[in-house]
Structure formats: C-alpha cells, structure tokens
Amino acid sequence: MAENGLNILLAEDDPNFGIVLKDYLELHDYHVTLSQDGCQAITAFRKGKFDLCILDVMMPGKDGFTLAREIKKLDTETPLIFLTAKSMKEDMLEGFRIGADDYITKPFDSEVLLYKIKAIMHRKSGAQVAEKPEVTxxxxxxxxxxxxxxxxxxxxxxxxxxxxxxxxxxxxxxxxxxxxxxxxxxxxxxxxxxxxxxxxxxxxxxxxxxxxxxxxxxxxxxxxxxxxxxxxxxxxxx
The missing domain is CATH 1.10.10.10 (Winged helix-like DNA-binding domain superfamily/Winged helix DNA-binding domain)
Structure with a gap:
C-alpha cells in the first residue's frame, strides 16, 4: 500500500507519457489510476474515490475541460491539475474558471509536479499533511x-x-x-x-x-x- 495513501486519477491520451508519469508517481508512493481519454476517466471517477485529478487538456472524445466540469458536478472538493502542451492565456483562464488548482505546461519537470501535489494537498487540509512514520x-x-x-x-x-x-x-x-x-x-x-x-x-x-x-x-x-x-x-x- 502506498505510504502517502493518496489516490490520483490521471487522464492522459498519450500512452507512453501516461505510463511514464504513472510509474513515476507510483515510485513516490501514490496510487494512480490511468485513463487514456475523458470518457474512461469520468467512468473511473464515478467508480472510485480520488484525492486529486491530473487531467490532460487535449484528449479525444472528451477534452480535459469538459471532463473537469463533469468531475466538479460530482465532487466540488477534488483538486484538479491541468496538463497542456499549450501555454495560451485563454486556456489557462478557462482552466482556473472551471476550478483548477494548478496548470502545468508540457514539457515539465516531474519533481515540480510532486511539489505542486504536496502544496495542493497542504492547502486542502488547512495544515501540513503529516507523513506516516517510515517503517524500518x-x-x-x-x-x-x-x-x-x-x-x-x-x-x-x-x-x-x-x-x-x-x-x-x-x-x-x-x-x-x-x-x-x-x-x-x-x-x-x-x-x-x-x-x-x-x-x-x-x-x-x-x-x-x-x-x-x-x-x-x-x-x-x-x-x-x-x-x-x-x-x-x-x-x-x-
């Protein structure tokens, strides 16, 4: 079981990048459910319980913004991070209007993503999340x-x-x-x-x-x- 105990929904249509990012997050003790399009992601969200969602903006069938709106209808409290290959101001504003907690433009430093996740969860809890003592x-x-x-x-x-x-x-x-x-x-x-x-x-x-x-x-x-x-x-x- 992951030591952080956080469940993350990752919606990313690039299979290679999605698998790499999933493995990276799991190496840092997060549970990650990977969906390769928005339709799979919203189905997974309805079935599971997630502490945070990382959503690619550009996906076939159901884009990240549409997916985010549907997630917010189901749970207004779940934090959202958008991933995008574009850095257009309009897209960023749209993401924040929907309720994004952060916005990351590809390519990005994976370590930065880890710090953003920790910062978001810290803000959500209202206090620094105490890590479980390491079992040795x-x-x-x-x-x-x-x-x-x-x-x-x-x-x-x-x-x-x-x-x-x-x-x-x-x-x-x-x-x-x-x-x-x-x-x-x-x-x-x-x-x-x-x-x-x-x-x-x-x-x-x-x-x-x-x-x-x-x-x-x-x-x-x-x-x-x-x-x-x-x-x-x-x-x-x-």
Whole structure:
C-alpha cells in the first residue's frame, strides 16, 4: 500500500507519457489510476474515490475541460491539475474558471509536479499533511528484519544483507501474504524491467529464500506471471 495513501486519477491520451508519469508517481508512493481519454476517466471517477485529478487538456472524445466540469458536478472538493502542451492565456483562464488548482505546461519537470501535489494537498487540509512514520523494522515469523541497517536476525544470529537484498525483502514485507508485482520491484530497485534484470531478481529471490529457510512458517512463493508473495503461516508482521 502506498505510504502517502493518496489516490490520483490521471487522464492522459498519450500512452507512453501516461505510463511514464504513472510509474513515476507510483515510485513516490501514490496510487494512480490511468485513463487514456475523458470518457474512461469520468467512468473511473464515478467508480472510485480520488484525492486529486491530473487531467490532460487535449484528449479525444472528451477534452480535459469538459471532463473537469463533469468531475466538479460530482465532487466540488477534488483538486484538479491541468496538463497542456499549450501555454495560451485563454486556456489557462478557462482552466482556473472551471476550478483548477494548478496548470502545468508540457514539457515539465516531474519533481515540480510532486511539489505542486504536496502544496495542493497542504492547502486542502488547512495544515501540513503529516507523513506516516517510515517503517524500518519488520517481524517475519521468527526473524527480525532491520531495513535501514540491512540486518536479518534469528535466534541471536545476524546476517548482513546486500542493498538490493534489503530493498527486495522490504518490498515483500510491505505486501506480506500478498503479491509483490515483479514489474514494481524491477522499476524500484533496478530502474529497468528487462529480461536480464528479471533474471537478476530471480537470483536475489533465491538468496532470500536461503536466508529465511530456518523458519518453516516463512516462504516466498512464485506467483506465475505476476510476481512473488512472502507468506508467514500463522505468523504476524509487526
């Protein structure tokens, strides 16, 4: 689960840019629903609950302005950020008239978008949004895992993990008894999803299985075509 806990609706008709932006936001712990046109986006908005919407202005079928008006009819409080390849004053004014909280002209610095999201959510709450404390220690069956120190403890013995082993085990812990998607781990840790990085991750999974084999209640299961699941049978992760 994303640490920020914010759900973002992203409406962007350029599939390549949309996927890149979605992955970037998810790497910063936001939940992102990507829609490739305005019709898909308004359907998603009706079905889900979103804390913020990022809308491309120029989309086929239903443009960003029309989409924004429909969103505002359903929920006047949801913040809106418009994305556009044009910097025309008339378009910007139209966006703000509809109720836009911000307006970003492509191309833009993705880091700037992150700060704009945080600023908007800060204004909406009326106070600085307190971030949840980072979890750095996990209990995995009989094991104790210290993520920051990269240490795995069992019965008085300690094993030092490599940086990638530690990052991978943390992702598995964050989804205890649930699937850790292969693509997410590859993008977060290796910054690339390819055949070779996937094979490398398989090697690291095998190493983690070796480290965790002393507790029979703990196992890492391969979920074919999806990823891996760290399971603790009759155990609780703290």
């Amino acid at each position: 220690e996990y209990s995995i069956g009989q094991y104790r895992f210290q993520y920051k120190l990269r240490l795995l403890h069992l019965n008085g013995e300690t094993h030092k993990l490599s940086p990638k082993e530690s990052e991978l085990l943390r992702l598995l812990c964050q989804r205890l008894n649930d699937v850790m998607p292969r693509e997410e781990a590859l993008l977060r840790i290796w910054q690339e999803d390819s055949y070779f990085t996937a094979r490398s991750m398989d090697v690291y999974i095998a190493k983690l299985r070796k480290y965790l084999r002393e507790d029979p209640s703990v196992e890492i299961i391969n979920i074919h075509g999806q990823g891996y699941r760290l399971c603790v049978h009759n155990g609780v992760m703290l």
